[in-house]
Amino acid sequence: MGLNIYQLSKSFGETKAVQNLNISLEKGHVLGLLGRNGAGKTTTIKMLLGLLTPDQGEITWEDGRLDRSKVSIGYLPEERGLYLKSKINEQLRYFGELEGMSRKQADDAIDYWLDKLDIAKYKTKKASELSKGNQQKIQLIATLMHNPELIILDEPFSGLDPVNANLLSSIIEEQITAGKTVILSSHRMEQIESFCEQICLMKEGEVIVKGRLDDIKQNYGYRNLSLSSNKTIETALNEWNIPFETKQADIVIRVRNDKEAIQLLNRFEVHSIPIRNFKMLEPTLNEIFIERVG
Numbered sequence: 001m002g003l004n005i006y007q008l009s010k011s012f013g014e015t016k017a018v019q020n021l022n023i024s025l026e027k028g029h030v031l032g033l034l035g036r037n038g039a040g041k042t043t044t045i046k047m048l049l050g051l052l053t054p055d056q057g058e059i060t061w062e063d064g065r066l067d068r069s070k071v072s073i074g075y076l077p078e079e080r081g082l083y084l085k086s087k088i089n090e091q092l093r094y095f096g097e098l099e100g101m102s103r104k105q106a107d108d109a110i111d112y113w114l115d116k117l118d119i120a121k122y123k124t125k126k127a128s129e130l131s132k133g134n135q136q137k138i139q140l141i142a143t144l145m146h147n148p149e150l151i152i153l154d155e156p157f158s159g160l161d162p163v164n165a166n167l168l169s170s171i172i173e174e175q176i177t178a179g180k181t182v183i184l185s186s187h188r189m190e191q192i193e194s195f196c197e198q199i200c201l202m203k204e205g206e207v208i209v210k211g212r213l214d215d216i217k218q219n220y221g222y223r224n225l226s227l228s229s230n231k232t233i234e235t236a237l238n239e240w241n242i243p244f245e246t247k248q249a250d251i252v253i254r255v256r257n258d259k260e261a262i263q264l265l266n267r268f269e270v271h272s273i274p275i276r277n278f279k280m281l282e283p284t285l286n287e288i289f290i291e292r293v294g
């Protein structure tokens with residue numbers, strides 16, 4: 001059950017922002033929504049939130065239409081939307097009450113989250129007095145304080161320093177462990193890779209790659225054979241016209257499958273070229289992204 005997007009489309013004039021999008025995401029699972037600028041991610045998210053009306057298609061949650069008045073959704077927008085002149089506790093209380101929290105529930109949640117994000121000292125400051133990263137943390141509190149079951153995060157890491165990015169990562173992990181359904185849109189492939197078992201890669205409104213990330217990598221059509229770098233190996237590969245890349249202390253050779261890797265290792269053996277160690281690596285999400293939409 002969970003979330004189902006069926007044949008969803010939206011155009012702006014001539015621009016087909018989203019075309020016939022189909023996604024199924026089970027409750028408690030995490031989907032990475034990827035694509036270059038203008039691929040259609042935000043348009044998709046806005047349709048999920050009911051902020052844009054689809055031209056065609058349907059979005060359901062469990063048994064019925066996804067309706068924000070019935071399903072608790074936490075949304076962290078790409079463009080930040082705090083009231084710069086309002087005090088942090090007052091605007092967070094307002095956001096909490098909009099989501100149906102009582103004043104007491106909202107105030108308790110605000111204290112809990114400010115403390116957790118290490119920004120309790122800003123409780124009565126105006127948003128304009130906070131740095132960009134700390135404003136981002138406030139926006140995260142507004143997203144999570146009402147304990148939503150569906151969480152949509154659009155570029156959540158932008159503007160965060162490495163320490164705060166780690167803090168956010170641990171909070172996303174906690175939400176996933178708590179069984180929340182999460183949609184994460186990000187240009188940071190390592191983060192998508194670490195959180196999302198499922199991905200949907202879009203290009204010009206259409207889905208280019210979709211499914212379980214493990215399956216996509218396994219069936220992608222090549223693997224990387226990585227060997228500890230050494231001049232003899234490089235010379236041999238050059239002589240045999242086998243392309244390779246050097247990455248730090250490793251030589252990486254693209255092979256179609258394990259059999260091709262073994263054949264190559266045998267060839268080194270036959271030529272008495274010692275191999276100290278080797279690893280078979282799947283393509284990274286970054287490689288897939290660049291090849292498919294780069």
Ligand SMILES: Nc1ncnc2c1ncn2[C@@H]1O[C@H](COP(=O)(O)OP(=O)(O)OP(=O)(O)O)[C@@H](O)[C@H]1O
Pocket residue numbers: 012015016017035036037038039040041042043044078
């Ligand atoms: N309100 C709008 N009016 C006209 N065109 C729009 C509007 N919103 C989006 N578009 C167009 O729809 C396409 C998809 O845009 P969208 O914002 O969904 O992309 P995105 O994948 O979220 O990009 P980014 O990574 O830059 O946020 C783009 O060509 C964009 O110019």
